[in-house]
Amino acid sequence: MSSSVLNPAVQAALAGIASHNSSRMDSSRVMSAFIYLFVALGMLSMSGVLALLLGWQWLPFRILLRRRGRTDPSTVMWNTVVWLVVLVAIVFIVASAAGLPGWFIVSVVYFFGCVGMMIWAGVIHCKTPPKYAAVPVLPVEDPAEAAAKPPGAPISAFTSTMVAPSRYPQRPTWTASRQHMGRHQLSSLLLCVMSTSLCTIITVILFYAWRVPDYQLWQGSQNIMTVEALPQLNAKTLALMYSWDQFATNIRLGIYAKWYTNYCGSEYTKYISPSDRPRKLYNDFIKAYSINMAMFSPADYMKYNSTNELFTRKLNLSIPWRPIDYDAGNFVSPCDCRVLAYPNLPTAKIWIKGDSYSVSDLLDGEAALTAKLSGGYIVIGRLSLQDYHRINVPVEGNITLIKTISGSYWGVSPEAARSENKVFLNLRTVVVIQTPGGHSVAVIFVGATCVASIVLNSWVVVGATTTLGQELGYMQYGGSTMIMLTEPGAVEVDPALREISTYPVETYTHINSAIGNCTSG
Numbered sequence: 001m002s003s004s005v006l007n008p009a010v011q012a013a014l015a016g017i018a019s020h021n022s023s024r025m026d027s028s029r030v031m032s033a034f035i036y037l038f039v040a041l042g043m044l045s046m047s048g049v050l051a052l053l054l055g056w057q058w059l060p061f062r063i064l065l066r067r068r069g070r071t072d073p074s075t076v077m078w079n080t081v082v083w084l085v086v087l088v089a090i091v092f093i094v095a096s097a098a099g100l101p102g103w104f105i106v107s108v109v110y111f112f113g114c115v116g117m118m119i120w121a122g123v124i125h126c127k128t129p130p131k132y133a134a135v136p137v138l139p140v141e142d143p144a145e146a147a148a149k150p151p152g153a154p155i156s157a158f159t160s161t162m163v164a165p166s167r168y169p170q171r172p173t174w175t176a177s178r179q180h181m182g183r184h185q186l187s188s189l190l191l192c193v194m195s196t197s198l199c200t201i202i203t204v205i206l207f208y209a210w211r212v213p214d215y216q217l218w219q220g221s222q223n224i225m226t227v228e229a230l231p232q233l234n235a236k237t238l239a240l241m242y243s244w245d246q247f248a249t250n251i252r253l254g255i256y257a258k259w260y261t262n263y264c265g266s267e268y269t270k271y272i273s274p275s276d277r278p279r280k281l282y283n284d285f286i287k288a289y290s291i292n293m294a295m296f297s298p299a300d301y302m303k304y305n306s307t308n309e310l311f312t313r314k315l316n317l318s319i320p321w322r323p324i325d326y327d328a329g330n331f332v333s334p335c336d337c338r339v340l341a342y343p344n345l346p347t348a349k350i351w352i353k354g355d356s357y358s359v360s361d362l363l364d365g366e367a368a369l370t371a372k373l374s375g376g377y378i379v380i381g382r383l384s385l386q387d388y389h390r391i392n393v394p395v396e397g398n399i400t401l402i403k404t405i406s407g408s409y410w411g412v413s414p415e416a417a418r419s420e421n422k423v424f425l426n427l428r429t430v431v432v433i434q435t436p437g438g439h440s441v442a443v444i445f446v447g448a449t450c451v452a453s454i455v456l457n458s459w460v461v462v463g464a465t466t467t468l469g470q471e472l473g474y475m476q477y478g479g480s481t482m483i484m485l486t487e488p489g490a491v492e493v494d495p496a497l498r499e500i501s502t503y504p505v506e507t508y509t510h511i512n513s514a515i516g517n518c519t520s521g
Helices: 008-057 071-123 143-148 155-161 183-209 232-242 253-268 275-288 306-311 346-350 367-373 494-501
Strands: 217-221 224-228 329-331 336-343 378-383 391-392 395-407 427-436 442-446 454-456 471-475 480-486 491-493 505-509 514-518
Touching: 008 071, 008 217, 008 224, 008 232, 071 183, 071 253, 155 494, 253 367, 275 306, 329 491, 336 442, 336 494, 336 514, 427 454, 442 471, 491 494, 494 505
Parallel strands: 217 505
Antiparallel strands: 217 224, 329 514, 336 378, 336 505, 378 480, 391 471, 395 427, 427 442, 442 480, 454 471, 491 514
16 A cells, blocks of 8 residues: 555554464474474384384285295395385375375274284294204303313313303394294384384374464454464364465365364254253353353353354344444444455455465356456455354345355365465355445355354345345354455445555454445445
């Protein structure tokens, strides 16, 4: 912008927030890289354990090594090396094809394979003593006897002082099936087991010692910096998934996101007994996310029968907690959310990294609507778990289109939004409103991980008239996002909100509060 509408103190505060959040992301990248490194090293070590056990018991690669029928130490060693290459290749191929879920399955198979083979080897082999060839040992004579013997007398005359060779059998370096492990095999096995255990311990320590800094944003109603309440476990999970660009997509975490969303759909709609509500509703949800229940009806959490009921709670309308900033020309926030506003989609690339989106993508190829809305404002409103998840009408007018679009189930956290994983192409529902001025505004409900259900109210049909602040619908359990696309000239967004978005810093905005004005023509 050529001139700022923010005072210097606010500009300094916003620059500090942007710097803090950037450092937060950098530190998350470093910690996640270390965790993944030790996980990979642990997997390599476990592959070594399994290769040693398989190479000891099974020698299928002797033909490849041109050593058919041989069981000498060199053959066993190279057979084990080939086993290691094969096992590592399996991990790589499966992880490349099926991502993290495939890697996890292979890890479980390898782990139980190691345990099973160790138990089997112990039962079969430890019952019989080792049989090793005796190594010849030179005779040794007692120094006193050596001094007393006649000059030139042979050592063999003093056989009582010789060491019996059979008392010191030499263990081979590498052995094959039906023999006890060679000494190099045992030392290598011990090293791999210790390495696997050490990597596991380091990974666990890193994960639990890691503290993700608070995410900072701007509190629009008070013009101060605030932080987003987020339990450390959630923050670490999001950082591991989304700290690196396209990482979640490349390792096929979409499979996990879909599975977890289905799990949420069944788990969080289950009836919670009154005795469990203090733990499951209050401790795990209300207390963890600092939710002020006085704003909602009912205010008593004991009256909610499931987590989803609490999540979709309604405002207490008898108290004006979220009064409508009512003006026939107002453009209001449709939800309690963290808002970013940009004049058009290309300028939003400061937040939505990469060239992943077009207006057509967001609208699922609606050509006529895409032509109308291209070049207009994009307003992104991110909702977190603690927020009120009911969506209200942002502008007055008439509904001209309702469309549900299938998609992925990525999270919509700041890390996810900026990770080039196309999170805004998740499952979504589009409601288009035509304003009295004849312009179109698309309100897009974007689901997320754990949000597979977007529910529109019964009155929301094509042709219905919208009233400012009227409830459109709600999103069931989980975080989510609301996106508004406006036709050029339809609205003018608050200049301060636009400038704050360029840092980029999210502005926490209450439902029904004005974020701009509709134009008259």
